[in-house]
Amino acid sequence: MTVGAGGGADMNTQQARSALGRYGEELAARRLSAAGMTVLERNWRCGRTGEIDIVARDGDVLVICEVKTRRGGSFEHPMAAVTPAKADRLRDLAERWIQGHGGAPPGGVRVDVVGVLLPDRGAARVEHARGVA
Numbered sequence: 001m002t003v004g005a006g007g008g009a010d011m012n013t014q015q016a017r018s019a020l021g022r023y024g025e026e027l028a029a030r031r032l033s034a035a036g037m038t039v040l041e042r043n044w045r046c047g048r049t050g051e052i053d054i055v056a057r058d059g060d061v062l063v064i065c066e067v068k069t070r071r072g073g074s075f076e077h078p079m080a081a082v083t084p085a086k087a088d089r090l091r092d093l094a095e096r097w098i099q100g101h102g103g104a105p106p107g108g109v110r111v112d113v114v115g116v117l118l119p120d121r122g123a124a125r126v127e128h129a130r131g132v133a
Contacts, residue, residue: 020118024069025053028114031126032056037063046096050089054114055097060107064094065114072119079115079129087111087133 029039032054041055054065068081082090090111098104111133117125 020069020071021067024114024116024118025067027069027116027124027126028065028067028128029054031114031128032063032065035128044093044097046093049096050093052090052093052097057105058107058110060105062094062098062105062107062109063112064090064097064109065112066090067114067116069116069118072117079113079127079132082113082132090133 025042029042032039035058037056037058039054039056042053044052044055046052052064053067054063056063056065066082066086068079094109094111098109110131113129113132115127115129117127119125
């Protein structure tokens with residue numbers, strides 16, 4: 001089967017990847033809530049600069065949370081996908097979010113990562129790393 005430019009197979013792959021990401025973000029939001037955090041916003045976009053997956057509050061600390069989801073056979077652990085460049089971009093996005101939402105909270109800002117690993121069988125493994133950047 002041949003697929004033309006911009007056609008079927010690439011679109012199906014993108015849709016599957018998007019659904020996987022949404023599912024991972026839902027699991028991450030549940031994990032953060034279960035840990036006593038309040039999810040303030042999901043998928044906050046800042047023009048072409050980027051997106052914050054989850055903005056949450058942990059007491060008086062603002063938490064900018066990056067979510068990485070991977071399927072079981074993946075070579076790279078989800079947490080490894082947050083490079084120093086990505087961490088810098090998250091800090092920049094945090095500043096922009098704060099500017100648009102009334103200033104920094106008294107407890108400051110923290111960048112967390114939630115890694116979601118979906119094995120071929122069994123329950124998802126959700127890991128939360130606090131203060132990574």
